[in-house]
Amino acid sequence: MKIEGGKVKKYALLLAAKDSEYVKKMYGGYFNVFVEAFGDEEFGEKWDLFRVVDDEFPEMDQLINYDGFVISGSPFDAYGNEHWILKLCILLQNLYFMQKKVLGICFGHQVLCRALGGKVGKANNGWDIGLRKLNIVKDFSTHSFLSDLDEIPLALSIIECHQDEVWEVPKGAEIVAISEKTNVEMFTMGDHILGIQGHPEYTKDIVSNLIDRLLSNGSIQSEFAEAAKSKLYKAEPDRKCLEKICKKFLKREMEFINSNI
Template sequence: MDSQREERDITKPLSEEERSMEGKRYAVLLCAEDSEYVRKKYGGYFGVFIRMLAEEGETWDVYKVVSGEFPEDDGGLDLYDGFVITGSCNDAHGNDAWIHRLIALIRKLHSMKKKILGICFGHQILCRALGGKVSRSPTGWDIGVRIITLKTSSPSVMLPSKLSVIQCHRDEVWEVPAKAEVIGWSEKTAIEMFKLGDHIMGIQGHPEYNIDILFHLIDRLVQRHLILEAYGVEARAKVMLTEPDREAWKKICTSFLKTRL
């Protein structure tokens, strides 16, 4: 399985024969800088997503959009069967140049009906780009493992009634785009999950994280004085009470991303 971009002219769309021979191709739009710990242990956040989503015969590329690295939009986007937008330390309601460029890319991909899976920041920026509203949560940080109620009757996405997922965010979606459907919520956050058509889905939680990564993030937030040490200790203790349903989330994400329209 190739996880690096190949030396070829990516502005030329693949023929049907080439696509069949090469297998499906996906791109991770990386919106966070890797910490040294995650880079060494997991191969960075790209490696974390590869572990959850990649299957034999697929090609996965990474674009560090947070650093201004984007896929070519002149034919190059046709290479991909789907895109994943990751979490970030940045605010989806911010106005950094790369955020505005990402918003423009999302709108382009939406017009092409490309599959897009947004996680945490990715969930929020999808909503902002397509007409929804994102802001700080009035109830503050959500850090730990939270049980999500899911809309099981939603067409095209098979869901159980409840799943637990790792959370680490202080922003949230206040309003989804027009024609989007809210398919997940919790006692803290009204919009935990949404979909738009058959090609866009956002998840506020982190199905790709394990407990080790969450504990690492808690330590970093304490070190940066973004949360109090006592809050971090309490969050760690609560995490041990509920196991995240990582395998179920993996099935949901891969099924959405890889099912042809």
């Protein structure tokens, strides 16, 4: 086991969804899916799980011990007023002012935006499920966490599964990627906030099973489900590149800290 800089880094997954039976059976739960995608076992990292959807949160005095946080997707609306969602917004505001690294995925991307002053709501163009091409609209290399990453392509394919979206980013945020379906696919705030609407952690089988569940509960129609699956299996998501982006974001030390925040 290799420990970088003599310090074991510590991360937390803020899980905003219950484990599906499929993911429990195939992966042992969403926690394992995220750690597999974003973790680096060789560096002796420690990852903790907080099921925020079940009102399980880290204590305030624990936050200082973590190097970064990841917020998962969720079947809940990021603009909802459930107690745990409001509590999560307060937590995210605290993490922002502490300048902790926070990565939001799908619902996490949206609730992060909401907590920091942006606007989220139902997607104007309805459900987006399957593979989607993202267009990078900002020079990502200007961020210190990606300064030594190989050149990032101007277009990336990512797995999507959402019917809500970010309408307006918080003040001071920068939109990094858009798509023909969604105006805010990725956004950053400095080097410590990153939101991604799609799912860099998802495998095709996970989203295929999710499509089946959405069809069975009446959330989507059969023609839509068939089209989403067909599109999903015609091409490959750029998982390796997206995982690299997320890992670099979470693990690279910030080069500048604004002492006025």
